[in-house]
Amino acid sequence: MSDQTLIKNYYTFIDTSSLMHPGAEEAFLKDKVDFLKQNKVLIPLKVKEEILRLIEKDDTKRTQWAKKALHIFNALQASRRIKVGEYKDAQETFVDNILISLFTENRLKYNLCLITQDKQLATEILQLSKSKAVKRQKNIVVLQVQKDGSLRDFATLPVKKKPGEKVPVPKIPKKSAEKKDPFKKARLPVSHKDVQRTTVRLVPKEGSSVYLATRENPIQLTKQISKGGEGCIYETNYSKYICKIFHDKSRTNMKEDKLKLMTSRLNKRGICWPTSLVYNTHAEFVGFAMEIRARGVELKQLFIKPVFQSLFPEWKRLDLVDISIKILHKIRILHEQNVLVGDINPRNILITKARETFFVDTDSYQVEGYPCTVGLANYTAPEIQNKDFKSFLRTVKHENFAIATLLFMILVPGKTPYSHQGGESLAKNIKKRHFPYPLGEISGKNVPKGPWRFIWSNLSYKMKEAFFNVFTKGERIGVLEWIDLLKKYRVYLRHNPVSNEIYHYRYKEVKYQDGQPIVNSKKK
């Protein structure tokens, strides 16, 4: 294969999926073309853990392949042809994530190659090589194991056409749910008068069998992943599903109705949406299932400088902008479906090193007449402060206030917009609507001490103007407009490397030379 001979002196990583491929033995153990000798081959230790997990699960076919994969892994390790690395993220359970962060970090230093069967992962890795934010890149190649043990370049796979031949369109099975109309717009909330807790004979726990609305056969709750105020989340014997089982006090008829509605449509990557109700062995409603498993750390970790810096030491402002845009795209998808997040909360958004975002706790979102009954004071628009969230439906305008606050707190990391010298409690500050930061000729008043004035100063004028208008004039900026603003800010940051730092200790200085503004920082 030409592909194999071309790839020399690459750091090559092998993913679990390729070790489990029928062609794996041929590809990795019989090395016809000395592939393994020409490259430094590395496998994250987590791959082995993932294989072992699959073997334990004992679910038919995959177990067999997992056993073969383990054999190949051990043989490679014994022959010292591969290096097994522990790589930083000891806590990161997903091989995907580890690979993405390894590639993100090393793409400037080395030529990198990934062998995987996972299309999604391949696309994300290839995307890294296209990233315009980075000027000088080494090469990134993604290969796929074929049945005969040869390796094919992922990038060329779909374009395998001869003149005159039709390009095969990859068939992506469309979920019928996604074709449906969006949720209806409701004007009044459903009444909470008739809400009743529902009693069940059995609350499933680890080891219990439960039924999904969409499956005839039971699935099993295998391991509790987390415990929250409302319920517990479990892994199941099908890696596709995770289940949330409600505590007795949080299981109501209204929850059931709302979830029935929610599961009827919408299931997008990164939005951990309920896809089926879950019933116990007595056919009683006990919770719901999700098909997307979130990973990463709470967005709120960005708000604590030392924690942020230890989690994402290499991040710059461009990464914050990237994360913000990704969050906004998810909110846009929800809004298109007439769903409001309602409780915009930095603990319910998870982020990864590879700058993925996941929305969790989505069952609280506002859908049709079901309000989101919770909310944090400082993301709550002034006009609905201290109102009972059960008693009304939020509007896009309310949501847009929360979005502006979240963006401010990402870009001025951790600082709330209304925090100022001589301030009072947060809720009081919001009602008072004193936004302390300056804009152009308009000077600031009572800006908090510390780096905040400098961080603000280094934002682009357009970003400052947007925040200023929201927090002083009460304007509301929609999701699409924010996306546009952030994309422009991204361009601005690429031209102003000093401003691309996250924390600042100097004001931004604007000089003019030949009629062009030159931007850099000066000491205060």
Add this chain to the structure above:
Amino acid sequence: MDKMKLSEKDLFENPTPRVPVCLVLDTSYSMSGPPINNLNQGIAKFYEAIKADDYARYSVEIAIVTFGGTAQKILDFESIDHQQQPMLTVAGGTPMGQALQMATALLEDRIKKYKDVGVDYHQPWLVLMTDGRPTDDVESVIPKIYQMDVDKQLMVFPIGIGAGADMKTLARLSSVRQPLRLKGLKFELFFEWLGNSISNVSSSMPGEKIPLGDEETLKGWIYQ
């Protein structure tokens, strides 16, 4: 960098809303022996619980005032990363009034500091623990604290230790929270509960309703 500057830097650079907690602790002679040892272990547990939680660690600030013989400021407010836990020893009578005066002054100073700098903060906490009855005048300070508690400017947790604790005086400090009596010398369980409760506060935003720590742990350390 000297300590003063370090503390100031932290105040300026850490945007996390703060929760100031003032521990007002009885170290009169009657606390000698196992009680003071258990109290010290309990405080260690408190620090441990807070440091284990990222949000609490950068949010909670602790001051300690003791009353044994005289009222003493043992520790002033600061980021807990810069603090070293003091080992408390016993001496003399029970000047609770003086200690409470000192505690309210410390809290007021700290809040003023937050306002001057422009740092968000939660309602401060005052935790009072005693095994006896005050040996000085408490009349001038109790009504003030009670009023602050009513106005939600302060959360007061009055805790009695053993049979000799003057629960009647403790009951006059808060309109909302009944004084609780520690079961035996379960300081560690108490501080564990307090640590969890404070974690709930620090992970919330100011102005939210806060669930206090786990009820099960609560049952473990109080007489009901």
